[in-house]
Amino acid sequence: MNTQIVLILAQDGITNGAIYALLALSILMVFSITRVLFIPQGEFVVYGALTMAAMQAGKPVRVVWLLAAFTVAAVLCDVWVRYRRNGRLRLTLAGSCTLLYPFVLALLLNRLPLAQLPMPTQALLTLAIMVPFGPHMYRLFYQPIAEASVLVLMIVSIALHMALVGLGLFIFGPEGARTTPFIDYPLHVGAINLNSQALLIMLTSVLLIVAMHQLFERTVYGKALRAVAFNRLGARLMGISPVLTGKAAFSVAALIGTLSGIAIAPLTTLYFDSGFLISLKGFVGAIIGGLISYPIAAAGAVAVGLIEAFSAFWASAYKEIIVFTLIIPVLLWRSVKHYPIEEEE
Amino acid sequence: MKSRRLMLCAVLLLGIAPLVLPSFYVTLLNYIALYALVALGIVLLTGVGGLTSYGQAAFVGIGAYTTAVLSTQGASLPAWLAWIGGSPWLTLLAGLLLTMLAACLLGAMTLRLSGYFLPLGTIAWGLSLYFAFGAIERFGGNTGIADIPAIHLAGASLADNRHMYYLIWIFLLLGMAGISNLLDSREGRAIRALKGGIIMAEAMGVNTWRARMIIFMIAALFASASGWLYAHMQQFVNPVPFGIQMGIDYVFMALIGGSAQVWGALLGAGVFTVAKQLLQDVLPRLLGETGNFEIVVFGFGMILLLQRARHGLAPFLVKCMPAIKPRMRKLDPNVAALPRRIMPNAGEVVLQASDVTRRFGGLLANDMMNLSVRAGQIVALLGPNGAGKSTLFNQISGVDTPSSGEVQFLGQRIEGIGSRKIARLGMSRTFQHVRLLGTMSVLDNVAIGAHMRGTSGVLSAAFLRDRREENRLLAEAAKQIERVGLGPYMHEEAGSLALGQQRILEIARALAADPCLLLLDEPAAGLRHQEKCDLALLLKKLRQEGLAILIVEHDMDFVMNLVDHVVVMEFGKKIAEGLPAEIRENPAVLDAYLGGVE
Numbered sequence: 001m002n003t004q005i006v007l008i009l010a011q012d013g014i015t016n017g018a019i020y021a022l023l024a025l026s027i028l029m030v031f032s033i034t035r036v037l038f039i040p041q042g043e044f045v046v047y048g049a050l051t052m053a054a055m056q057a058g059k060p061v062r063v064v065w066l067l068a069a070f071t072v073a074a075v076l077c078d079v080w081v082r083y084r085r086n087g088r089l090r091l092t093l094a095g096s097c098t099l100l101y102p103f104v105l106a107l108l109l110n111r112l113p114l115a116q117l118p119m120p121t122q123a124l125l126t127l128a129i130m131v132p133f134g135p136h137m138y139r140l141f142y143q144p145i146a147e148a149s150v151l152v153l154m155i156v157s158i159a160l161h162m163a164l165v166g167l168g169l170f171i172f173g174p175e176g177a178r179t180t181p182f183i184d185y186p187l188h189v190g191a192i193n194l195n196s197q198a199l200l201i202m203l204t205s206v207l208l209i210v211a212m213h214q215l216f217e218r219t220v221y222g223k224a225l226r227a228v229a230f231n232r233l234g235a236r237l238m239g240i241s242p243v244l245t246g247k248a249a250f251s252v253a254a255l256i257g258t259l260s261g262i263a264i265a266p267l268t269t270l271y272f273d274s275g276f277l278i279s280l281k282g283f284v285g286a287i288i289g290g291l292i293s294y295p296i297a298a299a300g301a302v303a304v305g306l307i308e309a310f311s312a313f314w315a316s317a318y319k320e321i322i323v324f325t326l327i328i329p330v331l332l333w334r335s336v337k338h339y340p341i342e343e344e345e
Numbered sequence: 346m347k348s349r350r351l352m353l354c355a356v357l358l359l360g361i362a363p364l365v366l367p368s369f370y371v372t373l374l375n376y377i378a379l380y381a382l383v384a385l386g387i388v389l390l391t392g393v394g395g396l397t398s399y400g401q402a403a404f405v406g407i408g409a410y411t412t413a414v415l416s417t418q419g420a421s422l423p424a425w426l427a428w429i430g431g432s433p434w435l436t437l438l439a440g441l442l443l444t445m446l447a448a449c450l451l452g453a454m455t456l457r458l459s460g461y462f463l464p465l466g467t468i469a470w471g472l473s474l475y476f477a478f479g480a481i482e483r484f485g486g487n488t489g490i491a492d493i494p495a496i497h498l499a500g501a502s503l504a505d506n507r508h509m510y511y512l513i514w515i516f517l518l519l520g521m522a523g524i525s526n527l528l529d530s531r532e533g534r535a536i537r538a539l540k541g542g543i544i545m546a547e548a549m550g551v552n553t554w555r556a557r558m559i560i561f562m563i564a565a566l567f568a569s570a571s572g573w574l575y576a577h578m579q580q581f582v583n584p585v586p587f588g589i590q591m592g593i594d595y596v597f598m599a600l601i602g603g604s605a606q607v608w609g610a611l612l613g614a615g616v617f618t619v620a621k622q623l624l625q626d627v628l629p630r631l632l633g634e635t636g637n638f639e640i641v642v643f644g645f646g647m648i649l650l651l652q653r654a655r656h657g658l659a660p661f662l663v664k665c666m667p668a669i670k671p672r673m674r675k676l677d678p679n680v681a682a683l684p685r686r687i688m689p690n691a692g693e694v695v696l697q698a699s700d701v702t703r704r705f706g707g708l709l710a711n712d713m714m715n716l717s718v719r720a721g722q723i724v725a726l727l728g729p730n731g732a733g734k735s736t737l738f739n740q741i742s743g744v745d746t747p748s749s750g751e752v753q754f755l756g757q758r759i760e761g762i763g764s765r766k767i768a769r770l771g772m773s774r775t776f777q778h779v780r781l782l783g784t785m786s787v788l789d790n791v792a793i794g795a796h797m798r799g800t801s802g803v804l805s806a807a808f809l810r811d812r813r814e815e816n817r818l819l820a821e822a823a824k825q826i827e828r829v830g831l832g833p834y835m836h837e838e839a840g841s842l843a844l845g846q847q848r849i850l851e852i853a854r855a856l857a858a859d860p861c862l863l864l865l866d867e868p869a870a871g872l873r874h875q876e877k878c879d880l881a882l883l884l885k886k887l888r889q890e891g892l893a894i895l896i897v898e899h900d901m902d903f904v905m906n907l908v909d910h911v912v913v914m915e916f917g918k919k920i921a922e923g924l925p926a927e928i929r930e931n932p933a934v935l936d937a938y939l940g941g942v943e
Contacts, residue, residue, distance in 0.1 A: 037461060144652045150461045151397050152655065155600065156648050158399070158593055163644025169636045276589075280468065287465060317480040324469040324476075331454045331466055 009309045015198040015267065017305020018205035019045075019260045023282030024289070024301040025212060026256040031291055032229035033249040035150050036142055039157040042279025043164040044130060044257025046272060049265035050168070051126045053177035058115040062171045064129050068102035070136040075099050077139060105129060119182055123262050127255065134254030135247035142250075143243060161276065168272035176274075181266040201263045208256060209298065215252075225249065277320070281308070284327050290334060300330075351666075359514055363507040372506050373618065375578060378517045381614035382571040384598040385520050385607065386564025391596065392604025393528065394560045395540035396456075397464040399592040400471030404444050404565045406478055406587030408572025411440035413490040413582045414483060433496045437573045441566055448565035449558075456557045471592045478584035489583025496577045509578045516574060517611070520567055523807035525607045529674075530806035530815055531799045534789055536560055538782060545780035548742060549858060550768035550797035559803055568595075590640075597647055603659025612658060617643075674788060674836075676823050680816045683798050686771055686859050688891045689755065691721040695862050695893040696772075701740050701750035703733075710736040712917040713750070716895075718862065723884060723894040725904045727928075728914035729937060734897045735777055735866065737914070741895075742774050742864055743767040754862065769797055773860035775851035777867050777897075783840025787831060787850060790839045791822040794857030825853040830879055845871040849880065856887075863887070865896045869903045881907050905929065913937070 023041055030038040051063050075095050083089050091099070105128060114122065141160055145152065187194040216222040227235040228245045236242055261270070285301025304323060311322040363371045383401050391397045415422070415430040422430070429435045455466040479487050495504035496512065503509045527533050535556045538546035543553045576582050594617065602613025624639035632638060650657070689695055696718040703711040710733045718724045726734050739745040741752055743764035752760045759767050773794070781790055795818045801811035826835055829849050834842060839850060848868055855863055869877050877900070884894060884907060898904045904911070904925070911928040913921040915937045921928055928934055 037465065141648050145655075148651070148655070151391075151395070151464065152651055154397070154461065154464055155596065156651055159597075159644040159647035159651075161644070162590075162593065162640040163648075166636075166638050166641035166644065170632065170634065170638060170641075174636065277472075280472070283465060284469070287462070291461075318476075320476045321473045321480065324473040327466060327469040328451075328454060331458065331462060334458060334462070 005313070009313055010306065011195065011198055013306035013309030014302060015195075015201050015305070016264075016308060017302035018202045019264050019278070020281045020285050020301035020304050021298040022205050022208055022256050022260050023279060024285030024297040025209060025294060026253045027279075027282050027286045028289065028291065028294060028297050029212070029225075029229075030249050030253050031286070033225055034138070034142065034146070034246045035153060037150070037154045037157055037283075038250075038253055039154070039279055039283075040137070040161045040164055040275070041253060041257050041282060042275030042277070043161060043168065044133070044254055044275075045261035045264065045278050046168060046270050046275040047133075047164075047172075048126055048130050048258035048261025049179065049270045050172040050177055050261075050272070051129060052122055052262050052265055053179050054172065055114040055117075055122050055125065056179055057177070061109045061114070061129070064102060064106045064109055066167060066171060067129055067132060067136075068106065070133060070140065071098060071102045074136040074139040101132065119180070126262060127258055130258040131251055131254045134250035134252070137254075138246045138250040143246060146242060146246065161279075165273050165275070168275075172272050174272065176269040176271040177265070178269045179262075179265040195267075197266050201267070204259065204263050208259065212252075221248065281305075281323060284323065284330075287327055288330050356518070363510045368506065371510055373622070375506055375510055375513050377611070377614050377618050378510075378513045379571050379575055379578075380595065380598055380618060381611040382513075382517050382520055382574075383568045383595045384602065384610035384614050385517070385524060386567040387595055387599035388602075388604050388607060388610045389524055389528075389536070389560050390564045391599055392606075392609070393540065394536055394557065396557060396561065397596065398467040398561070398564065399464055399589065399596060400451075400467035400474070401564065401568045401595045402587045402589070402592035403471045403474035404448070404568035405572035405575065405591075406474060406584070407444050407447060408437075408440040408569030409576040409582045409587070410478060410484060410490075410572075411443055411569075412436035412573050412576050413493050415439060416494055417490055417492055418483065433494070433573075433577060437570065440569050440573050444565050444569035445562060448562050452558050452561045456554060456561060467592070468589060471589045475584055475588045478587055485583075487583060489581060491581045493576050493580045493582070495580060503577070504580075506578065509574075513574050513578070516570060520570075521607050521611070524563075526809055527803060527806045528607070530811055531792075531796060531801050531818060532556070532559070532803050532806050534785075534793050535796060537785060537789075538793060540782075542780060542782050544744065544764075545776065546793065546796075548744070548764045548768055548774055548776075549793050549854070550765055551793070552765060563803075594643075597643060600647070601650065601657055603657030603662075605656060606659040606663075609657055609659040612662070616658065674786075674819060676819055677816045678820070680813070680820050682824075683795070683817050683821050683859070686861060688861050689720040689893075691719075691891055693720045694718075695720050695755060696741065696895065697753040698737070698741060699751050699753070701737065701747045701752060703736055703740055703745065704748045709917050711740065711747070714914070714917070714919055716912055716919075718893045718895050720861065720893045721888055721891050722910060723888050723896060723908040724910045724912065725908040725925075726895060726897045726912050726914065727904065727934075732914040733917040734914055736917075738774070738864060738866055738895075738897060742772060768858065771859075771861040772864065773855035773858040773862070774864035775848065775855055775866055775868060779844070779847045779851055781839045781847055781850060784838055786836050787826060787839050787842070788819065788822055788835050790850060791826055791854045791857050792818055794825070794854035795821050795859075797858060822853075822857050825856045826850075828856070829853045829883060843871075845873065845876055848872070849876070852880075852883075860892070862893045862895070865894065865898075867897055867899065869898055869900050877903055 027038055027041055030036055047063060051061060054061055075098055078095060079089065079091060109125065137160065141156055142153065145156070181197045182200055183196045185196045187196055216226055224235070224240045225245055225248060227238065228240055228242065232242065281304050282301060284304050286297045288300025289297025304326065307326060308319060308323050312319045362374060383405060387398065387401060412433060415426070415436045416433060419427040419430040429439050451466070451470055455463045478484055484490065495502050497503070498512065501508070503512055528537065535546060535551040536559070538551060539553060539556055546553050598613035598617045599610055600613065601616055602609030602611065621639055624642055628638040629635050694717050698714060698716040701711050701714045702709070714737055726737065728734050740747045740760070743759060743762060746761045751758055754767065754770055754772060757770065759770065798821070799814050799818050801814050805811045823835060826832055829852055831846060831850060831853060834846065839847065842850060848871060852865065852868060869880060872880060881903065888894060896908065908925060911923060911925050912919060913928060913934050920933045920937060921931045
C-alpha cells in the first residue's frame with residue numbers, strides 16, 4: 001500500500017463518513033426530541049437518490065403517488081380525530097392545502113421536461129416530493145403512540161422500514177441507479193486526484209451541520225426543539241406542542257436524508273434496499289456518541305466511513321462484519337464505564 | 346379442569362395431524378413449530394422481561410451451522426473436533442454450548458446498558474454473524490452446506506418430514522411447558538419484575554442483571570435448538586434464513602401472538618407463517634410484479650397492531666375462551682414455615698448513620714446527618730417537603746451512595762455496596778411512590794419479598810423440582826398478606842387495589858423478606874382513619890417482636906402516638922431530636938413547620 005492508495009481510500013472513507021455523520025446527527029436529533037430510533041432514515045437516502053435518477057432517466061416519478069396516499073391518510077386522520085372530539089366533519093383550510101399539494105406537484109412533474117431541467121432544479125423537485133413524507137410519517141405512525149416506550153417505538157420504526165423497502169421495490173424496481181455528477185471538474189493537488197463530487201459532499205455535510213447548529217442555538221424554534229429533548233413534560237407545560245416538534249424533527253430528518261441521497265447518488269449505485277445498511281452505519285456513529293453527544297457521534301460516523309473504506313481494501317468480504325463488530329468494543333467501553341440500576345420506561 | 350381437557354385435545358390433534366394431512370401441510374406445521382420455538386424465547390425476553398433482540402436468527406444460524414459443519418466435514422476437521430460429528434445429539438450439545446458462549450459475551454456487553462442499546466446491538470451482531478455465514482469459506486459461502494445427515498432415533502431414520510414432525514413438536518411443547526413452569530416460580534417472579542420493577546426487585550435482593558442474563562441465554566438456546574432441528578430437517582443450510590429480516594420476523598411473530606403468553610409464540614408463528622404463505626401467492630399476481638411485497642403488508646399491519654392492540658392477538662382469544670385463563674395458585678396450609686433470621690437483641694443499635702452528606706452539584710441534600718435506630722424501636726424522620734428525608738432513605742437503603750460519611754448496619758459499613766446486598770443483610774423497605782407489578786397478583790407481589798429466602802434455580806423450576814420450596818415461599822407471602830389485612834385480595838391484581846392498600850401491600854412485601862430493620866416511606870399516606878389505626882397496631886406488634894423501624898411520615902397524630910424517638914430535618918440538616926413530646930414543644934421545629942411563632 002502506497003501513499004496514493006491511502007489517500008484515495010481516505011477520500012472515499014471521509015466522503016461516506018460525511019454522509020454517515022449527517023445521518024447520525026439526524027438520528028440523534030430525532031431520538032432526543034421524539035425518543036424514536038428512526039431506522040427508516042436510510043430509506044430517505046435511497047428514495048431521494050432513486051427519485052433523482054428516475055427524473056434524469058426520463059421515467060415517471062411514481063413516488064409522488066405514495067406521497068399523495070400518505071397525505072390523504074394523514075389529513076383523514078386529523079379530520080377523524082376532530083370529528084371524534086367535537087362531532088363535526090370539517091376540513092380546515094390548512095388541511096385542504098396540504099391535501100392539494102401532492103396533486104399539484106404530480107401535475108407539475110407530469111408537465112415539466114424533467115430530464116432536461118438543470119440539476120439543481122431536479123434536486124429541488126426531489127426535496128419537494130420527499131420532505132413532506134417526514135411530517136406525514138410522524139402523524140400516521142408515531143403520533144398515535146407517542147407516549148409508548150422506546151422499544152415499542154423502535155418496533156414501529158423497523159416495521160415502517162420494512163414497508164418502505166417493499167414499496168421502494170414496487171416504485172423504483174429492482175435495478176440500481178446512479179445519477180450524473182453535479183460537477184465534474186478534475187482537481188489535481190500535487191500527485192493526488194481529488195474527486196470534485198466528493199469535495200462537494202464534504203462541503204454540503206459541513207454546511208448542513210453548521211446550519212443545524214445555528215438552528216438549535218440561535219432560533220426560537222430550535223430552542224423549543226432542544227427544550228423538548230431536555231424535558232418533554234416541562235416543554236409541554238411551556239406551551240411547546242409535542243406534535244409540532246415531532247413533525248418538525250421528522251421534516252429535518254427527511255430533508256437531511258434526501259439531501260444525503262442526492263449528494264451520494266453520483267458516487268454510489270443505490271438499490272431499493274440499500275437504505276438499511278446506510279442507516280445502521282449512521283446508528284453506529286450515534287451509538288459511539290452514546291445517543292447523547294453530537295460531536296462524538298459525527299466523529300464516530302466519519303471513523304465508520306474510514307474503517308469501511310480501509311477494510312474494503314484489505315478484506316473486502318469482511319467489510320460489513322468489521323464495521324458492525326466495531327460497535328461491540330464501544331458498547332463494552334460504555335458498559336464498563338457506568339453501571340446504573342435504572343428503570344426502563 | 347376445563348383447561349386441562351382443552352390441552353389434551355390440542356395435543357391429540359397434533360399427534361394425528363401428520364397421519365392425515367398432505368405433506369405440504371405437515372411441512373408448514375414443521376416450520377410453524379420451528380419458528381414458534383424461537384418466538385418463545387422472544388416472548389420470554391420481550392413480553393416478560395422487557396428486552397428485545399432482533400438477532401435471534403443469528404443464534405438459529407449458530408445452531409444450524411455448528412451441526413452442519415461437524416456432521417458433514419468430519420474428514421477435514423482436527424481429531425479433537427471430528428468425533429463430535431458422530432452423533433447429531435453431540436452436535437446439538439456443541440451448538441448449544443457455542444450459543445451459550447456467544448450469548449454470554451454479547452449479554453455481558455449489552456445487558457448492563459439502557460434498554461435501547463440492546464436491540465441496536467442485536468441488529469449489529471445479527472448483521473455481522475449473517476455476513477460471516479456468507480463469508481467464511483468452510484461454510485460454503487452463499488451456496489451453503491448440503492448433505493447433512495438425518496437424525497436417527499432408536500434405529501429409525503427421521504429423514505421423512507412426517508417423522509421429523511414429532512421431534513420438532515416435542516421440542517416445542519417441552520419448551521413451552523418449561524417456560525410456563527419457570528414463570529410460575531421464584532426465579533420467574535424475578536424475571537417478571539424486570540419489566541418496570543428493577544429498582545424494587547434490587548431492593549428485595551433480586552440480582553436483576555443475572556435475571557436478564559438468564560432470559561437472554563434461554564432465548565438464545567431455544568433459537569439454537571431450532572437451528573439444529575432446521576438443519577437436520579432440510580439437510581441443507583445457507584445463510585438466507587439467518588439474516589436480519591428473519592430476526593425481525595421472529596420479533597413480529599412474538600408480538601402478533603401476544604408477547605405476554607407462552608402460547609402466544611405458537612399463535613403468532615402460526616398466523617405469521619400462514620399469512621406469509623398466502624400473501625406470497627396473492628400479492629405478485631395482484632401487482633403483476635414479482636418480489637417480496639408481503640413485507641409492506643406486514644410492516645403496516647405491525648404498526649396498526651402496535652397502535653390498536655399492543656398486546657397482540659392472545660387477549661382476544663382469552664376473551665373468547667375463558668378456559669385458557671391461567672389458574673389461581675392453590676396454597677398448601679400444611680407446609681413447614683420458612684426458617685427465620687436471628688434477630689438482634691432488643692436495644693442493640695441496628696442502624697447508625699454518621700455524618701452522612703450527599704451533594705447534588707451545588708445542592709446539599711443531606712448535610713452531616715446523624716441517626717441511629719435500635720432493635721425494638723420505632724424512629725420517625727420528620728421534616729417539611731424537600732428537607733432531604735427521602736434522600737437520606739436512599740443513602741441508607743443503598744439506592745444512592747453518600748458523598749461522604751458512613752452508614753453502619755449491624756456493625757457493618759454498607760455505603761456503596763448496593764441495595765441488593767443491603768437487602769440480604771436484613772434491611773427491607775417500602776417506597777414513597779409505590780413500586781408494584783400491577784398485572785401480577787397480590788400474592789406474587791409479596792412473594793418477591795421472600796425471594797432471598799429461597800434458593801431454587803431456573804432448571805429446578807423448569808422441571809418442577811422446586812415445588813416444596815415454592816409452596817413454603819407462597820405460604821410465607823400469604824401469611825404476611827393476612828397479617829397486614831389484605832387477605833381478601835390475595836388473588837387480585839395488585840394494580841386494582843386502592844392506593845392506600847397498595848402501600849400496605851408494600852409493607853407485606855417488605856415483611857416477607859424477614860428483615861430486622863424496616864424502612865417505611867410515608868406508609869400512612871392515602872389511608873382511611875380505621876386503616877391507619879390498624880397500621881399503627883401492626884407496627885406496634887412488630888416493635889414488640891424486636892424489629893427496628895425507621896419511618897418517614899407527615900401525619901403528626903399517627904407519628905406522635907406511635908414512635909419512640911423523633912428526628913427532625915430541614916434543608917438537609919438535623920434541627921431537633923428527642924421524644925415525641927419534646928419535639929412537639931421544640932421552637933425550632935415549630936418554626937420550620939408553622940413558619941415561626943411570634
